[in-house]
Amino acid sequence: MRQGAYKFAIVVGASSGIGAELVRQLAESGCRVAAVARRGDRLQVLAKEYPNRVIPIVADVLKFDDTAEVFLRCTDALGGLDLVIYNSGIMPDVAPTEFNFSKDHAMIETNLSGAIAWLNVTAERFLSSRRGTIVVIGSVAGDRGRRGQPVYNASKAGLHAYAEALRNRLSRSGVRVTTIKPGPVATDLVAHLGFRGAMPARQAAEIILAKSGRGSEQYLKISHRVIFATIRLIPSWIFRWIPI
Numbered sequence: 001m002r003q004g005a006y007k008f009a010i011v012v013g014a015s016s017g018i019g020a021e022l023v024r025q026l027a028e029s030g031c032r033v034a035a036v037a038r039r040g041d042r043l044q045v046l047a048k049e050y051p052n053r054v055i056p057i058v059a060d061v062l063k064f065d066d067t068a069e070v071f072l073r074c075t076d077a078l079g080g081l082d083l084v085i086y087n088s089g090i091m092p093d094v095a096p097t098e099f100n101f102s103k104d105h106a107m108i109e110t111n112l113s114g115a116i117a118w119l120n121v122t123a124e125r126f127l128s129s130r131r132g133t134i135v136v137i138g139s140v141a142g143d144r145g146r147r148g149q150p151v152y153n154a155s156k157a158g159l160h161a162y163a164e165a166l167r168n169r170l171s172r173s174g175v176r177v178t179t180i181k182p183g184p185v186a187t188d189l190v191a192h193l194g195f196r197g198a199m200p201a202r203q204a205a206e207i208i209l210a211k212s213g214r215g216s217e218q219y220l221k222i223s224h225r226v227i228f229a230t231i232r233l234i235p236s237w238i239f240r241w242i243p244i
């Protein structure tokens with residue numbers, strides 16, 4: 001991302017992993033960032049690293065009725081807005097024979113409903129100013145229905161469809177909507193899966209920001225695009241034997 005590409009940004013899901021790195025890199029580029037998440041102590045650490053650049057906003061994306069008010073708090077504190085990144089996501093450990101509605105519901109609400117709540121208010125704001133960039137953090141996991149994480153996959157597939165629709169709705173208004181589909185990134189979210197060769201969060205954030213204005217679906221690497229395009233072609237009766 002070039003220096004000064006964005007002046008005012010909101011990162012939702014900013015307290016750890018990819019989100020915290022996005023906040024750091026935006027702040028380093030000269031952008032003022034409203035960093036939104038539940039863990040205020042983590043947000044305070046970021047705010048201390050970048051005084052006057054990072055504004056900590058403690059909020060839970062599951063409190064849907066508060067979204068519009070928290071969004072306004074962010075824009076008032078920033079003094080403007082040109083980028084919103086929806087990054088909040090959860091992926092609880094799900095055993096192969098577990099069908100746990102409470103975990104499933106939490107994933108749908110955090111990964112999908114929270115995104116819809118935040119991006120609907122963002123879309124209205126950007127539509128009236130006829131400019132702005134929205135970035136949605138999806139996942140390669142949303143490309144197929146895997147036996148290991150049925151509802152995480154469904155939440156990301158739903159998020160990709162919602163983001164595509166938003167992109168198509170806003171395309172004639174000068175508003176760009178970019179969907180990022182990361183593969184494995186070394187963060188707390190996937191620590192229990194023991195991925196080897198996962199991308200460092202800092203590198204993932206760099207690529208996300210570099211691709212943020214593309215206004216289309218983006219993988220982090222060309223090799224991911226090729227691998228996951230191939231995976232999409234595997235017939236379901238073979239795909240079901242792949243363990244994750």
Ligand SMILES: NC(=O)c1ccc[n+]([C@@H]2O[C@H](COP(=O)([O-])OP(=O)(O)OC[C@H]3O[C@@H](n4cnc5c(N)ncnc54)[C@H](OP(=O)(O)O)[C@@H]3O)[C@@H](O)[C@H]2O)c1
Nearest residue numbers: 013014015016017018037038039061088089184185187189
């Ligand atoms: N790591 C990977 O391999 C990978 C691959 C593909 C896609 N992704 C996606 O990348 C995004 C970031 O994940 P990560 O890997 O960086 O994991 P992470 O370190 O666990 O970050 C998740 C972020 O989501 C926030 N969040 C969760 N529930 C929230 C809630 N109710 N309200 C507000 N914020 C909430 C967390 O903040 P608080 O807990 O402080 O609220 C945290 O900042 C997720 O959408 C994930 O699905 C990750």
